[in-house]
Amino acid sequence: MDFSGSWLKVEPELVKSVHRAVLEKWxxxxxxxxxxxxxxxxxxxxxxxxxxxxxxxxxxxxxxxxxxxxxxxxxxxxxxxxxxxxxxxxxxxxxxxxxxxxxxxxxxxxxxxxxxxxxxxxxxxxxxxxxxxxxxxxxxxxxxxxxxxxxxxxxxxxxxxxxxxxxxxxxxxxxxxxxxxxxxxxxxxxxxxxxxxxxxxxxxxxxEGAVGEVFASLKRRARAVEELLGVVATPYFAWVEARNPEIFLKHGAVPGGEFTRRRRLGKCLRLGLTSATEEEIARFFSSLPPEELQDVGHCREL
Missing domain, CATH: 3.40.640.10 (Type I PLP-dependent aspartate aminotransferase-like (Major domain))
Incomplete structure (x- = not known):
């Protein structure tokens, strides 16, 4: 599971098809x-x-x-x-x-x-x-x-x-x-x-529509996170706080303090959704104890 959001995980065949098209057409x-x-x-x-x-x-x-x-x-x-x-x-x-x-x-x-x-x-x-x-x-x-x-x-x-x-x-x-x-x-x-x-x-x-396919996949990931956590997510990331942040940090989530010079945002985490598929997100949250999910919500420490 990777919540870093530092890369874009999509179907390899989609990537191959676009590269083939570049070489064939240009x-x-x-x-x-x-x-x-x-x-x-x-x-x-x-x-x-x-x-x-x-x-x-x-x-x-x-x-x-x-x-x-x-x-x-x-x-x-x-x-x-x-x-x-x-x-x-x-x-x-x-x-x-x-x-x-x-x-x-x-x-x-x-x-x-x-x-x-x-x-x-x-x-x-x-x-x-x-x-x-x-x-x-x-x-x-x-x-x-x-x-x-x-x-x-x-x-x-x-x-x-x-x-x-x-x-x-x-x-x-x-x-x-x-x-x-x-x-x-x-x-x-x-x-x-x-x-x-x-x-x-x-x-x-x-x-060729590949950008649209990727964006549609990212929107599905956001909907999955919104349904599972009850938070508002963009297609690229979700902004959450958790009683036990370590369950996300060890999977690459970025602490809120990395995005500020003036406030700590110590309770906030960014869950990157580009680096995890919809299926991986669903499997990850289904593996957590219910009490862990109850203590995760949208971070408002701004």
């Missing part, structure tokens, strides 16, 4: 260098995906992951990486940015925040945008949510694709034209070109 093109912003077909698909979230008119390019995207923003905007961070927040943001009171950027995950699954209201987003010159939206877990992101003031979007399909070690930055050119110039000068093959893997997995 062949040597997928193995060559391409434009720094990305190969044309994958980049168009990326901008369509971003536009569907409400970021109309934004241009997008691929990066080597969320960490790369955040470091590019820090380099472009900050003498030192001083950013107003939501709390709790992703470990990538904690590593990339330094928190301080007088911030020039704000970083939020507006949909299904990691680790607690919180979704910001439109009023909350509007308030954040009124307090800083630029808001960075991390859409890693909201890409397939079907929700549109309300944009106020100046904004850019980033994300990682690691939860869309196994081995998809890519991210992106999407921005209005004037900022897009600034970021892309840095990518070109630093030669941070993501592998062309991974770009076509993203494109093929998306267009």
């Amino acid at each position: 062949g040597a093109k997928a193995l060559q260098y391409t434009d720094p912003a990305g190969a044309p077909e994958p980049r168009r698909a990326l901008e369509e995906l971003v536009g569907g979230l409400g970021l109309t008119g934004f241009r997008a390019f691929f990066t080597n992951g969320l960490g790369d995207s955040l470091r590019i923003l820090a380099f472009a905007h900050l003498e030192k990486p001083c950013v107003r961070l939501e709390d709790p927040t992703s470990q990538e943001a904690l590593r990339a940015f330094e928190h301080c009171a007088d911030s020039r950027l704000a970083y939020i995950q507006p949909i299904w925040r990691n680790p607690d699954g919180y979704t910001y209201s439109e009023d909350e987003i509007k308030r954040v945008a009124s307090e800083v010159p630029l808001v960075v939206y991390d859409l890693t877990y909201g890409l397939l949510s079907g929700r549109r992101v309300p944009i106020y003031g100046s904004a850019v979007a980033v994300a990682s694709f690691h939860a869309l399909f196994p081995g998809l070690a890519l991210g992106f930055i999407a921005a209005p034209e004037e900022l897009y050119e600034v970021y892309l110039e840095y990518v070109q000068s630093a030669y941070l070109h993501p592998p062309t093959y991974l770009q076509y893997l993203f494109y093929t997995a998306l267009k």
Whole structure:
């Protein structure tokens, strides 16, 4: 049993079929260098995906992951990486940015925040945008949510694709034209070109429906956890507290304190659902004594 959420467990045949399709349809093109912003077909698909979230008119390019995207923003905007961070927040943001009171950027995950699954209201987003010159939206877990992101003031979007399909070690930055050119110039000068093959893997997995199959599987896992524990879960993780946290920690669950600088969140745990199948989740919880399940619930220590 693996509650780490550090990888994406799906049927091996699905993964094989997509890789075969990449080689059959794109062949040597997928193995060559391409434009720094990305190969044309994958980049168009990326901008369509971003536009569907409400970021109309934004241009997008691929990066080597969320960490790369955040470091590019820090380099472009900050003498030192001083950013107003939501709390709790992703470990990538904690590593990339330094928190301080007088911030020039704000970083939020507006949909299904990691680790607690919180979704910001439109009023909350509007308030954040009124307090800083630029808001960075991390859409890693909201890409397939079907929700549109309300944009106020100046904004850019980033994300990682690691939860869309196994081995998809890519991210992106999407921005209005004037900022897009600034970021892309840095990518070109630093030669941070993501592998062309991974770009076509993203494109093929998306267009062939494999990304949708993976997301449907993750939603089933979330429903299973909700029914078994009586908590609210996202397709990617559940935020719980337990009288005996060790039963989850020894299977890779991440303590809440890993996602914060300001509060301990000592009673909270993130159960990653990407690394365990629906059947494994059901077997695991059926093996626990009933009294253990009674003492597990949604963590509200925020």
